[in-house]
Amino acid sequence: MRDEDAIRLGFAGDVMLGRLIDDRQRKRSVAAVWGNVETHLEALDGLFINLECCLSARGTPWTDTYRPFHFRADPDWAIPALNAVGVDWTNLANNHMLDYGPDALRDTISYLDEAEIAHSGAGTDAKSARAPAFVSVDDLDIAFVSFTDNTPEFAAESDSPGTAHVEFDVTDDKAARIVGDSLAQAREANPDLLVASLHWGPNMRTEPTVEFREFARWLTEQGVDVVHGHSAHVFQGVEIVDGTVVMYDTGDFLDDYAVDSERRNDRSFVFELTVEDGDCTELRLHPTEIYDLAVHEAEHYASNWSMQRMDTLSSAFGTQFEREDDGLVLSI
Template identity: 30%
Template sequence: MSIRKVTICLAVILFISATVLAFTSNKRAEKKAEKEYTPTVQTVTMTAVGDCTLATDINADPNGSFKSVAESLNGDYSYFFKNVSPIFSEDDLTIVNFEGTLSNQGTRQDKQFAFRGKPEYVQILTSSSVEAANLANNHSADYGDVSLSDTIKYLNEAGISNFIGTNTAIRDVNGISVGLVGIDALDETEAAKLENVIGSVKSLGAQLVIVSIHWGEEKATAPNDTQTELAHKAIDAGADLVLGTHPHVLQGIEKYNGKYIAYSLGNFCFGGNNNPADKDTVIYRQTFTFVDGVMQEDDNMTLIPATISGHDEYNDYQPAIAEGDRKTQIENKLIEYSTPLGLSTLNFR
């Protein structure tokens, strides 16, 4: 064989060897990269409860009132959520519907019930791991605009996220941006802002959007058509969870397009009445899971039956976890209310 042919053969062999070596090295690098890649998993466990009215109407009987109990505590405001604070402490975000004001200012508005609590009552929330408060309701300015401004001020100073109408909140929870929206749908003008407000928090980068809506009819145990329409509209606009308040009693749970709607969480720490006839309530809990920033459809929702008082005969303003027959009664009630909405089974703790 001529030297020229030998040279060509050697060149071909070297080319093939280099190609095979490069291909093998690339495959090894790809496999190594696959082994080294670990998806980022983040979770947000949130808890929500109903109406928290930390005050007594000045026209109410002072005997056994919220105010009389609060003043007897010598500043130990952890009393009110003592039975449920362990539940609040084990989550990442606890949301209450704050129905009333915290202020020393303002004039009582001309209405049947108006609530103004002392600014230091904010410690009821801070001492019990409450991180967020919805202010979008019909009692947020019971003593005029200054009482609402004061409430926002004291909540902000305490580090409690608060939200009402276009004043939304974005809170970082375990590296996830949580958008909090509150709408008082009893006011048609405010209700009309629902979709735009949800859009605004999403434009600010919210990865999880929780919407609280004040709506419905007092004492009604089933949502009306307006509630259903607004709830579906909220989810279609990007809400991941809808929480309802105002009826002062429990209403059912619906699942719409993979998202939950709790139409009414009822009362919770409720200073508006020293002996409500219906003391049943529920603590709503849901864990949202994100993989590489994308929300997963893991459907991790739990309901914890509770009562607004530790006593059936009167309101001690100290919500408690329901047990035994009372727990079963509340579970059955929620199933009864939820079945017409498409959920005949619910997950209880």
């Protein structure tokens, strides 16, 4: 039984609101993208996502290097949709933030700021891209730092906008210094919870690399409480490292992507973390699936498939979930 004073924080993977979803949303209600999970998301005390597109009506597709896909959503509906389910913070360190150039990135930041949705991982220069974001949920103060190893051509520089880019390698002195500086800046605010949100690795990888696991351990040593991973488009296992909750990849939560029939990038979870007295005490996974250009509670077969797969992937790290109420539960 969870304490009534416990704080429930929801983490989700990639949320891509562009392309076919953007087209459909011009003909349906703002909250339609959240399908039948809208009520669940609204009930969470905090909700955190990776925003896998820019929010703008401006800009031109990035052509400096070959890019087969460009993602952009109309902020006139996208911001109200994020507000409808109470998104509190979003990661911007990913490989689609500059799909429509620096003007669209600046618009994304401006619209999020106006909506009072915190963000980290991209900015008008390297300093702002690497800066932590801060969110208060009830009486819980949370700090976020965000980085990506994707698309180095999108990296912010001292005098140009872009993403917070590093190579996730603990033997890379530059990466350790850059990420370490951001974490130190976050710790100066003395947050109750420190989250590292990382857009790392290639598409469709079902397990983290040895290098990523080593980096997660290094983050634990730096005082990180939660690692919020994304990028693979498929969920990966969960590991608890000295009390740190490591969600190596939270998968795809909402998009219009073609579905891999084996890896099932249309299936994932709401990763619901319970915090009591400043400590992470429980992780609940609620299976979801994407269809009709919206996210939904996973139906029976898809739900069982996802739970069994998460069990298998996580058990390799010594993580043992329990099944409860059509979901997975892990005591921390």
